Amino acid sequence: MYKKSFPFVHLQDNPCLGGRVNLVSVNPTSYERYYMSRLIKLAAIAGASALVLSGCAAASNEETATESTLSGTISGSGASSMGSGQEAWIAEFQIANPGVTINYDPSGSGAGREAFTAGGVVFAGTDSYWKDEELALEFAACAPGTKPWEFPVWISPIAVIFNLDGVSSLNLDAATVAGIFAGEITMWNDDAIASQNADVELPELAITAVHRSDDSGTTKNFTDYLSKTAETIWTVGAIETWPTEYGGEGAKGTSGVVDAVTAGNGTIGYADASKAGDLGTVAIKVGDGYVSYSAEAASKVIEASSLVEGRESYDLAYKIARDTTESGVYPIVLVSYLTGCNEYLDAEVATLVKAYASYIISEQGQATAASAGGTAPISASLREKAQAIIDAIK
Amino acid sequence: MSSQAPVVKRRIGDLVFSNLALGSGITILVILAAVAIFLFAESVPAFLSEQDAAPDGFFAYVAPFLFGTVLASIIALLIATPLAIGIALYISHFAPRRASQILGYSIDLLAAIPSVVYGLWGMLVLAPFLNPSYLWLNENFGWIPFFEGPVSATGRTMMTVGIVLAIMILPIMAALIREIFLQTPRLHEEAALALGATRWEVIKMAVLPFGKAGIISSAMLGLGRALGETMAVALVLSGSGVITFALLTSTNPNTIAANIALQFPESSGTYTSLLIATGLVLFAITMAINMLARWVISRRSEFSGAN
Numbered sequence: 001m002y003k004k005s006f007p008f009v010h011l012q013d014n015p016c017l018g019g020r021v022n023l024v025s026v027n028p029t030s031y032e033r034y035y036m037s038r039l040i041k042l043a044a045i046a047g048a049s050a051l052v053l054s055g056c057a058a059a060s061n062e063e064t065a066t067e068s069t070l071s072g073t074i075s076g077s078g079a080s081s082m083g084s085g086q087e088a089w090i091a092e093f094q095i096a097n098p099g100v101t102i103n104y105d106p107s108g109s110g111a112g113r114e115a116f117t118a119g120g121v122v123f124a125g126t127d128s129y130w131k132d133e134e135l136a137l138e139f140a141a142c143a144p145g146t147k148p149w150e151f152p153v154w155i156s157p158i159a160v161i162f163n164l165d166g167v168s169s170l171n172l173d174a175a176t177v178a179g180i181f182a183g184e185i186t187m188w189n190d191d192a193i194a195s196q197n198a199d200v201e202l203p204e205l206a207i208t209a210v211h212r213s214d215d216s217g218t219t220k221n222f223t224d225y226l227s228k229t230a231e232t233i234w235t236v237g238a239i240e241t242w243p244t245e246y247g248g249e250g251a252k253g254t255s256g257v258v259d260a261v262t263a264g265n266g267t268i269g270y271a272d273a274s275k276a277g278d279l280g281t282v283a284i285k286v287g288d289g290y291v292s293y294s295a296e297a298a299s300k301v302i303e304a305s306s307l308v309e310g311r312e313s314y315d316l317a318y319k320i321a322r323d324t325t326e327s328g329v330y331p332i333v334l335v336s337y338l339t340g341c342n343e344y345l346d347a348e349v350a351t352l353v354k355a356y357a358s359y360i361i362s363e364q365g366q367a368t369a370a371s372a373g374g375t376a377p378i379s380a381s382l383r384e385k386a387q388a389i390i391d392a393i394k
Numbered sequence: 395m396s397s398q399a400p401v402v403k404r405r406i407g408d409l410v411f412s413n414l415a416l417g418s419g420i421t422i423l424v425i426l427a428a429v430a431i432f433l434f435a436e437s438v439p440a441f442l443s444e445q446d447a448a449p450d451g452f453f454a455y456v457a458p459f460l461f462g463t464v465l466a467s468i469i470a471l472l473i474a475t476p477l478a479i480g481i482a483l484y485i486s487h488f489a490p491r492r493a494s495q496i497l498g499y500s501i502d503l504l505a506a507i508p509s510v511v512y513g514l515w516g517m518l519v520l521a522p523f524l525n526p527s528y529l530w531l532n533e534n535f536g537w538i539p540f541f542e543g544p545v546s547a548t549g550r551t552m553m554t555v556g557i558v559l560a561i562m563i564l565p566i567m568a569a570l571i572r573e574i575f576l577q578t579p580r581l582h583e584e585a586a587l588a589l590g591a592t593r594w595e596v597i598k599m600a601v602l603p604f605g606k607a608g609i610i611s612s613a614m615l616g617l618g619r620a621l622g623e624t625m626a627v628a629l630v631l632s633g634s635g636v637i638t639f640a641l642l643t644s645t646n647p648n649t650i651a652a653n654i655a656l657q658f659p660e661s662s663g664t665y666t667s668l669l670i671a672t673g674l675v676l677f678a679i680t681m682a683i684n685m686l687a688r689w690v691i692s693r694r695s696e697f698s699g700a701n
Binding site: 107108109110111206208210213214215216240242244247248249250251252256259260263264265267 | 517547548549632636645657659663
């Protein structure tokens with residue numbers, strides 16, 4: 001018949017298979033039935049109490065938030081630099097507004113702007129502001145003839161990181177940084193570096209400059225800084241693809257650059273500051289002093305910058321003043337914009353976008369972004385201007 | 395059931411099965427055609443638009459990547475082929491039964507590792523480990539063009555990529571060549587033994603000539619995999635768009651597949667079409683190599699396993 005080697009597992013000799021046993025389920029014995037019913041009862045109690053307790057937790061959360069009546073789904077896409085921020089914003093917004101679903105696809109700034117123009121998404125995140133020729137197109141998601149608004153929502157400092165034994169910080173000016181990344185300064189104990197760091201022992205070691213091998217907004221903002229502050233040395237301007245003639249080592253993604261700098265000795269690179277870890281960082285010369293990266297120093301760069309000329313009042317595109325000499329400003333930042341329609345074809349979509357955008361620029365939203373991606377929160381004056389634009393959305 | 399004349403009656407089962415088999419064959423051709431049409435259609439804007447995505451022309455853009463793809467694959471093949479033949483010979487002719495089973499199993503396990511893991515391992519472990527060897531090679535043999543130049547500080551070079559690719563294509567090649575060596579006619583081997591040949595002479599006289607076509611076809615299969623390998627190369631290689639034979643420096647020619655993986659997310663418009671056009675070039679190269687392999691094997695068809 002069958003032999004029991006384990007409760008609930010009944011084995012049966014099968015003569016067809018040469019006497020080998022196979023697993024078969026037969027009616028449980030009486031004590032198995034008793035234990036099964038006890039087990040089921042316990043599981044039911046555990047499940048019910050879990051539901052009740054989580055309900056209590058949710059109820060206590062909802063006591064502090066007001067009941068939200070928004071519902072619907074909106075989709076956006078664009079910059080991957082604010083990908084972690086969008087995830088955090090979406091999660092918090094959906095908790096506060098349970099009827100709303102928001103999707104964000106971090107497919108890249110270029111892809112996001114194209115998708116928005118074609119009407120595939122109703123809002124987009126982009127590392128660079130709209131170009132004039134892009135604004136001349138028809139925007140399918142918006143009412144015909146209207147143009148989109150944009151304002152900065154994500155200000156992320158880019159740190160210049162390096163790996164030198166025993167050195168945790170270096171003072172460098174723009175010309176030196178440009179020289180290093182252009183391949184002109186090749187040794188760490190070069191005069192240009194040593195003269196600015198009198199109290200640091202620099203080894204006779206070759207410099208390996210690490211850059212991004214994939215096109216990225218981080219590269220664009222870093223090279224924009226170099227081209228504005230050291231034009232004679234950095235001659236190629238703001239580019240997304242690293243020029244081959246400058247040499248150096250290429251790595252994929254922010255994590256690739258950080259790994260490459262960590263793995264080598266005498267390596268230097270640029271990466272999003274939140275991922276710098278405990279590598280040495282460079283304090284950049286601004287005006288007369290050296291500024292290391294920090295959230296306040298990064299957000300001050302917007303104050304020091306002026307708007308791009310010839311734009312409407314709802315287009316807050318900033319020409320970042322990379323060559324600013326104001327003290328305490330860290331100019332190597334990545335500024336990402338949120339963009340959407342001034343007049344939507346669907347009024348419900350407009351309501352949802354207004355609520356979401358208001359959340360993003362709010363103090364709570366910016367604090368969430370700061371903890372999710374190490375960004376600098378936008379200033380109060382920028383928040384005022386952006387809120388005025390949001391309020392005007394139809 | 396009439397028994398006057400033998401009536402050839404097609405049974406339903408035969409009909410269904412033969413049509414299913416025909417359908418499967420046609421599906422493969424349709425999928426291949428669909429991929430080719432997609433590649434052609436998507437890459438056309440790169441050639442026709444006025445705003446050139448590639449400033450120096452298409453061929454100038456794709457030539458370094460093509461060079462890098464072929465170079466990395468050749469290095470991988472040069473390393474993997476003798477190793478695979480050695481492993482297959484050992485498993486089929488020299489190892490005791492238990493050891494050959496375990497060894498065969500381990501080789502198959504290598505094939506199960508995802509390519510991203512190979513990329514991470516190559517970047518974080520292998521490259522720093524090999525760096526001292528590269529410095530030594532450069533100091534002692536720097537006069538050879540392959541070993542010249544300022545050696546990379548992180549070891550993420552074409553040489554490391556070649557080694558990682560070799561490890562990735564090794565399992566396929568070893569498994570296939572092992573099967574081919576096991577197909578050697580016993581009569582040939584026993585005849586050689588009867589003539590007084592040692593084990594190595596038996597292999598030289600009977601096994602290797604018989605398996606030559608099979609070795610070539612497995613090499614072509616491995617080469618095909620190495621040509622298309624994306625993530626491992628994208629993570630390990632410090633690539634740029636130069637054509638150079640130096641294997642130990644930081645400036646290495648990137649491969650087509652890795653370049654597409656790196657640039658596609660941030661690309662838009664004609665640049666995307668340009669990338670797809672480079673993918674078309676890779677498709678064409680892989681097809682050409684496969685056709686060459688088929689032709690080589692067909693020349694020696696009398697030695698294939700069919701006899």
